[in-house]
Amino acid sequence: MASSSLDTSWCETELATEVVGRSIRYYPRIDSTNEQALRLAEAGAAEGTVVVADTQTAGRGRRGRRWLDEPGQALLFSVLLRPACEQSQVPILSLGAAAACAESLTSSYSIPVVTKWPNDLLIADRKVGGILLEERGGAVVVGVGLNVNGRPEVLQAQVGAPLTTLEKHYGTPLRREEVLVGILEKIDVIYQQFQSGGLAEVVGRYRRFESVLGRNVYVHLGQEVICGTARAVNDCGALVLDTADGEREITAGEVELVAGSE
Ligand code: BTN
Secondary structure, eight states, X not given: OOOOOOOHHHXXXXXXXXXXXXXXXXXXXXXXXXXHHHHHHHTTOOTTOEEEEXXXXXXXXXXXXXXXXXXXXXXXXXXXXXXXXXXXXXXXXXXXXXXXXXXXXXXXXXXXXXXXXXXXXEETTEEEEEEEEEEEXXXXXXXXXXXOSSOHHHXXXXXXXXXXXXXXXXXXXXXXXXHHHHHHHHHHHHHHHHHXXXXXXXXXXXXXXXXXXXXXXXXXXTTEEEEEEEEEEOTTXXXXXEETTEEEEESSOEEEEOTTOO
């Protein structure tokens, strides 16, 4: 499919939200939408500002990795938030964004998107997207990268991990503007829920899509690797593991499925 530019004025007309997407800043090409949202936050941009781009030259992934895209085929956006919560509760916003993506894509397109704690989006065990939450000076930026259309093999060769696109499962290219509006509307609802103290409800929305529960996993915590069975995502958003040494509650880490674990 040919590369195309996002029509953000259509998104602005369609979007029915309270906070998220009050202002949409579109860039055909930018270093990183997260970095741009953080810069705008420092300059005093309003909560709910969305930064969206057709391609990134220095897209960031979790754990210092790069996030690559096929220009004009992916959704690459960041939402600027200024939540009124304790620091330890901020990661729940990332689970909320993952839930928003999964809810929107399953309900609008019947694409079986699930999550892999804490913020991978998968279809049939292949990565289709991810969330990167970053903070600076009291502002929180929730960045979403979603492989919408195009050829997963192009990126896969560079990333070296099994990837997929929404198009591959939907059977035909999706209109990125529609996908964006659907997800932003869900993020808006979930953010209102978060701000009014419904943190456990936000985690509950996330939990419905979690694919690692009941599976044997390795969790990488820096140099340490813990092996166990993923038992739950608790109301604080932590992953609860049953290990040979008892229960462990993990608040940050990288989950790898043990080969052959169903
Ligand atoms: C991950 O490693 O899975 C998280 C990837 C998050 C990528 C998105 S793309 C839009 C936003 N801008 C960035 O630089 N990163 C996030």
